[in-house]
Amino acid sequence: MARAGITRARLAAVGAELADELGFEHVTLAEVARRCGVQTPSLYSHVSGTAELREQVTLLALEEMADRAAEAVAGLSGKSALTGLANSYRDYARQHPGRFTASSAAATLDAETAASSAGPRHARFTEAVLRGYAVHPDSRVHAVRMLGSTVRGFITLEMSGSFDNSSPPAAESWAQIIHGLDTLFRAWSTAPDEAPPPPHAEDPR
Amino acid sequence: MARAGITRARLAAVGAELADELGFEHVTLAEVARRCGVQTPSLYSHVSGTAELREQVTLLALEEMADRAAEAVAGLSGKSALTGLANSYRDYARQHPGRFTASSAAATLDAETAASSAGPRHARFTEAVLRGYAVHPDSRVHAVRMLGSTVRGFITLEMSGSFDNSSPPAAESWAQIIHGLDTLFRAWSTAPDEAPPPPHAEDPR
DNA sequence: ACTCAAAACCTATACCTATTAGCTTTTAAG
DNA sequence: CTTAAAAGCTAATAGGTATAGGTTTTGAGT
Numbered sequence: 339m340a341r342a343g344i345t346r347a348r349l350a351a352v353g354a355e356l357a358d359e360l361g362f363e364h365v366t367l368a369e370v371a372r373r374c375g376v377q378t379p380s381l382y383s384h385v386s387g388t389a390e391l392r393e394q395v396t397l398l399a400l401e402e403m404a405d406r407a408a409e410a411v412a413g414l415s416g417k418s419a420l421t422g423l424a425n426s427y428r429d430y431a432r433q434h435p436g437r438f439t440a441s442s443a444a445a446t447l448d449a450e451t452a453a454s455s456a457g458p459r460h461a462r463f464t465e466a467v468l469r470g471y472a473v474h475p476d477s478r479v480h481a482v483r484m485l486g487s488t489v490r491g492f493i494t495l496e497m498s499g500s501f502d503n504s505s506p507p508a509a510e511s512w513a514q515i516i517h518g519l520d521t522l523f524r525a526w527s528t529a530p531d532e533a534p535p536p537p538h539a540e541d542p543r
Numbered sequence: 544m545a546r547a548g549i550t551r552a553r554l555a556a557v558g559a560e561l562a563d564e565l566g567f568e569h570v571t572l573a574e575v576a577r578r579c580g581v582q583t584p585s586l587y588s589h590v591s592g593t594a595e596l597r598e599q600v601t602l603l604a605l606e607e608m609a610d611r612a613a614e615a616v617a618g619l620s621g622k623s624a625l626t627g628l629a630n631s632y633r634d635y636a637r638q639h640p641g642r643f644t645a646s647s648a649a650a651t652l653d654a655e656t657a658a659s660s661a662g663p664r665h666a667r668f669t670e671a672v673l674r675g676y677a678v679h680p681d682s683r684v685h686a687v688r689m690l691g692s693t694v695r696g697f698i699t700l701e702m703s704g705s706f707d708n709s710s711p712p713a714a715e716s717w718a719q720i721i722h723g724l725d726t727l728f729r730a731w732s733t734a735p736d737e738a739p740p741p742p743h744a745e746d747p748r
Numbered sequence: 749a750c751t752c753a754a755a756a757c758c759t760a761t762a763c764c765t766a767t768t769a770g771c772t773t774t775t776a777a778g
Numbered sequence: 779c780t781t782a783a784a785a786g787c788t789a790a791t792a793g794g795t796a797t798a799g800g801t802t803t804t805g806a807g808t
Contacts, residue, residue, distance in 0.1 A: 500691075
């Protein structure tokens with residue numbers, strides 16, 4: 339279709355559209371090439387293969403999400419910030435399901451790429467939100483991880499339709515869960531919650 | 544390799560091994576056929592295609608996880624039950640990463656299949672655990688969903704290596720997070736936490 | 749034991765996608 | 779203008795998916 343010079347960035351953009359339309363697993367060199375009005379092998383001058391193409395989509399998604407997260411928490415603190423951050427992710431996932439899925443595939447990023455990606459930015463925003471709660475330093479990382487886990491887990495399950503078969507709409511639970519996190523983080527701000535014994539033995543490797 | 548008569552169940556089993564060894568996305572008819580000492584087309588008498596093969600692996604994983612969850616919470620209540628349930632999932636994911644990934648792909652199950660799968664069993668175990676907290680009926684579903692989201696989210700992020708670049712080992716956060724959920728559910732058992740206004744407008748479609 | 753039909757496999761084939769190799773056409777710098 | 783690199787293209791291989799149609803087992807009924 340559209341010929342306009344292939345660039346790495348354009349491949350990522352086309353791949354991202356494709357992901358949202360057909361699902362991240364259908365982001366394929368052949369289809370992207372088709373949409374760019376170019377033969378498949380031509381793409382190899384710009385990306386090393388399918389893996390890198392998808393990686394670019396993943397990085398694009400992480401960037402976009404970080405941008406939105408930044409906007410969402412700007413000037414807010416406490417529960418408003420928490421709500422804004424969480425909603426920015428959920429809204430993004432609803433508007434761009436394929437990209438959100440791509441962002442979950444950050445697993446496949448090598449260490450250097452991951453470090454230079456927007457990944458760390460996300461952690462910083464989350465930390466910023468948590469700072470508003472004055473969470474005790476010893477609990478901060480845990481809170482960051484819990485927030486990330488719960489938000490990503492909920493969105494994933496919601497997207498996969500896991501909540502479609504039980505009665506209250508997912509949105510209601512979402513509100514309650516955010517409320518719960520707010521409560522919990524408030525509690526963590528005072529006492530550093532003495533570490534309970536590890537709930538089960540680590541494999542001693 | 545081993546010839547012993549192909550059955551749907553065996554395909555699922557071989558597929559599950561394959562998933563753990565190479566990753567769920569490498570569960571392919573060709574490779575399963577190879578491992579069964581059979582030609583690829585022969586599999587079509589037992590499954591309708593790649594999609595159904597993977598679906599079988601997903602169902603197998605859901606069954607296994609439900610079995611373990613059942614064992615893990617048997618005779619326990621309160622925080623012990625919570626910990627046991629959560630750990631049963633995390634341990635399963637560590638021992639069978641590919642199957643765990645497969646279980647996350649429940650999205651692709653059609654409604655009937657999903658309903659008759661082990662999916663509902665998981666919800667029941669979670670509910671059972673929550674019952675030990677005497678969570679207010681109005682909050683129960685939300686608690687179930689939060690527990691599911693947090694546990695699955697954490698495990699996914701841990702598996703993807705997201706926690707590898709910050710200092711306290713993931714296991715420590717895991718313990719803290721379970722502790723946090725315990726605290727929260729205890730709080731939810733008393734007051735039904737008046738519903739806060741929805742944190743943001745639903746799309747009014 | 750014998751038959752014969754279904755079950756379980758196989759071969760052949762067509763179509764995708766991925767990837768490599770090597771050629772041709774632009775394009776823009778000097 | 780010239781010319782070298784950039785950007786694309788064609789050709790060709792490999793491996794996975796899927797369908798069609800044939801052959802061999804196997805076991806149920808007689």
